[in-house]
Amino acid sequence: MVTMSEVARVAGVSQSTVSHVVNKTRRIAPETEKAVKAAIEATGYVNDGIAKSLRTGKTNSIGLAISAMSNPYFGEVVHSIEKHLSDLGYSLVLADTHDDPERELRAVRDLLAQRPAGIILAPSADPHEALRQISRRGIATVLLDRVPEQLDPTQPIDAVGVENTEAMSQLVQHLAGRGHRRIALISGRSGLRTSIERTEGYLLGLERSGIRPDEDLIRDGHSEAGPAAQAIKELLALPSPPTALITANNQMTIGAMRGLRELGLRVPADIGLAAFDDFEWADLFDPRLTVMAQPVEELGTLAAEMLIQRLEHPELKPREVRLAPRLIVRDSGGSRN
Known part of the structure; x- marks a missing residue:
């Protein structure tokens, strides 16, 4: 069975560089990426995701726990997240929390059972137990849309939402x-x-x-x-x-x-x-x-980017980002002047 180290030897690069090309976890110079892909084709190397998950305890998937996925607003956010993560080689696993703390907890537990690399969560009104479960596993996490009053500086949790x-x-x-x-x-x-x-x-x-x-x-x-x-x-x-x-x-x-x-x-x-x-x-x-x-598309893209940054740099302090909405004046406001 061809190993990643053999691909690295043929391509004349480090094994970590081959890993980044295969898993799309970091940008690699086009010439280097081309050499790695040529070595993969020449050696017949196949990336064994299952074996990797057994070694690391994590898969190449991202869990997304979100409420009311039938809501057009959240649908657009999900689409933006999925597109960005897919471009980086990650798959997205969805779970609907229905904005209910108990169902949120079940959704998070279901996602954790699938050993995701990270989780994006649109938290309910009482997400404490769900967040505790995530923190116990040390999973990289981004809170989406609903930003808590204060992030715990000891937990690897970031947050992105809009200025309300x-x-x-x-x-x-x-x-x-x-x-x-x-x-x-x-x-x-x-x-x-x-x-x-x-x-x-x-x-x-x-x-x-x-x-x-x-x-x-x-x-x-x-x-x-x-x-x-x-x-x-x-x-x-x-x-x-x-x-x-x-x-x-x-x-x-x-x-x-x-x-x-x-x-x-x-x-x-x-x-x-x-x-x-x-x-x-x-x-x-x-x-x-x-x-x-x-800014729906920007919100989803930024959530995905922050999670990838957290995966690559787990030592980062918790971050909170607020995006500014935009007033669009049309005709429905009426006038009493």
Whole structure:
């Protein structure tokens, strides 16, 4: 059986260089890579991934534990992660956490049983036990989308997400600038870091706009379409209903629009609407939706890059990166001026 060391001898390079070419774990000079590939063809070497996993205790796969993979937002993030990792020779193993701590823990345990090289996790509202299981195994980890308040400097865990507070404040100020004073928020699932930060941003935007907050105008949409539609009906039944509303993710935007249609209300003639998350089809609606667009492709690519960096340099201190969303003003905000 041809070994990697024999390939290295024929190519005139080190065995580690052959390993990087075979496993695509580091960029190699084109001339060197060409020589290694020629030696592989000449010797008939076959990379035995199973044997490698038995020796190292890890495979060439990356585990991705994420909630609501049917959500278009997460679907785009997954696609970006998979593309980047595939280009580097890694395969992606998906597990759906359903944003539930118990199912998240089962998903993480299932992934760990497959001996992944690393894990990317979009954490639930209470990911502590899942993270403890990962830490016990010393698996390189990147937290995606939901960034914790503070990373443990003793654990090899990085985090990447978007800036939520300032972005949501901008959405509120945009609607206030169009004359709206009764601005409602349909927030995400309680306890999620994104939900907390976006609610904080909503309150900050009201303060900056000189608007007194009203607890009746904040409703929990549970990050899903159905509860968001119900929240719309509750909001519009108030003695002093909102003139504009903000939905804190794309699934809730769909639910809110369904609820408004069922009530016979038009956007923006009867009520203004702005949404956190862009859609591929957001500018095809009539009216076109005003949104805070998250850098979805960049988010997924960066999560994958940070994990690879962690695998190559496990001594790195934990890192947190926040990407800036972008306000796209279209027609749905309406005006009370």
